[in-house]
Amino acid sequence: MTTRIVELRRGILKKNDELAAELRARFAAAGVLVLNLVSSPGTGKTALLERTLKGLKARGARVAALVGDLETDNDARRLASSGVPVRQINTHGECHLEAEEIGRHLDDWKELALDQLDFLFIENVGNLVCPSDYDLGEAIRVVLLSVTEGEDKPLKYPTMFNSADTAVLTKMDLAGPCDFNRELAIKNINEIRPGMRIFETSAKTGAGFDEWLAYLAEEQKSRH
C-alpha cells in the first residue's frame, strides 16, 4: 500500500513539475516576477502581502495576487482593499496549491494580462509541510516565520525552509513581548539553508519594508 502511494505521489509530483515548468516559461516570457509565499497559518502572509502590494503600487509597479485557502475568501477581500487585482483559490480541504490550479485560475482570469504585470504574488495555503513539494512555477519561494512561532521552526520543518529562496521574519514589533531570540532564529535558518537572504519586517509598523521592497524591485529588474 505504502509503495503504491509513494509511486502515485511521484506521478502527481512529476505531472505538477511539468506544469510548473510550463508556467515558469510563460511567466518569464511575460516578464512577470512570480513569488510563492509559504508559512504556517497565522504567520502574517496576508498582512505582509497587503503592505507589499500597496508599497509596490505606490512605486509605480504593476502587481496582482492569487491567494489560496482551504475555505473562505477573507484574504482576497482583505487584499482587494489595496486596489490591485486579486483572486481567491479555494482548495476545499487540500493543504497546498498545485501548478494546475495556478494555470487554470490564470486562464479564467480574462481581465488579467500577464505581460502587463511586473509582479504576481501567490499566497499559498497556511501549512509548513505540504506546499514544500509543489512547485508553482514561481521565480522566488519566500518562507515567512513570525517571531511568535519560536526560533526552532526551521529545524523542525527543514524541507520547507530548504525549498525556499528567501526568508522573511514577520511581526518584529512583537519580538520584545515574545522574548524572540533573533540571533538563534537566523542561525537556525542558516543551518538549514546557508546564506539564505533574510528580511526582518513588521507589517504593523512598516519596519523592514524599505529593504524588502527594494529587494523585490532589484529582483524584478535583474531578471527581465
Place this chain on the structure above:
Amino acid sequence: MTTRIVELRRGILKKNDELAAELRARFAAAGVLVLNLVSSPGTGKTALLERTLKGLKARGARVAALVGDLETDNDARRLASSGVPVRQINTHGECHLEAEEIGRHLDDWKELALDQLDFLFIENVGNLVCPSDYDLGEAIRVVLLSVTEGEDKPLKYPTMFNSADTAVLTKMDLAGPCDFNRELAIKNINEIRPGMRIFETSAKTGAGFDEWLAYLAEEQKSRH
C-alpha cells in the same frame, strides 16, 4: 489518477480508523485518558503541555506524553524537564501522526504501563490540515489557537476545528500587543463547532491553568 488517490486514501483512513478503535479500547481498559493536541506550528503545544504535565504531576496524577515532529527531538528533551515519561516520534516528513505509530511506540515503550497512568498526552505534528483526518484513539482532541494567529483561523481551517472536542486559546499574555479580538475568536470557533468548550490560557503567566487542569481532572474522573 485523482480517483485512485482518493480510493487509496480512503483505504488508509479505514485501516487507521480500525487501529484507532483498537487503541481506544485499550486506553479505556487501562483507565488512561488520552488527549491529542493539534494546532499550527508555533501555537504553543509544547509550552501548554510542559505546564500541564507539571501541574497534573503536582496534583498527584500519573502522566506521560508522546510528541510528534517531522524532525528533531527538541520537544521531548524540553518536556523531559517536567520529570514525566516522554517519547519523541519523528515522522520524517509526514504531516501528521497515525494510529499505527502510536501503537508501535507504546509497544516499544517497555517501561510504560498504560494501566499505571491517569493521562497520556499526544502532541501531534504542527499542522492545521493533515492531522484532522487521523484518529489516534484519543478520548479528547484539543485544538489550540494562539492569539497571535488571527481570529479567522477556525473559519479557514474548519475541518480541524470541527474534528476537535475542546479548544484552548494560547498566549493570552500577548492579547494586548496583538490587538486580539477575543469575542470574535470565540464567535468563529462556535460557528464551526457550536458549544465547544474553550479555555483561555497563557503558559507564560499561568493564566487559565486552574480551569484547564480542573477540567482535565474532571474528565479523567468522569470517564473511569
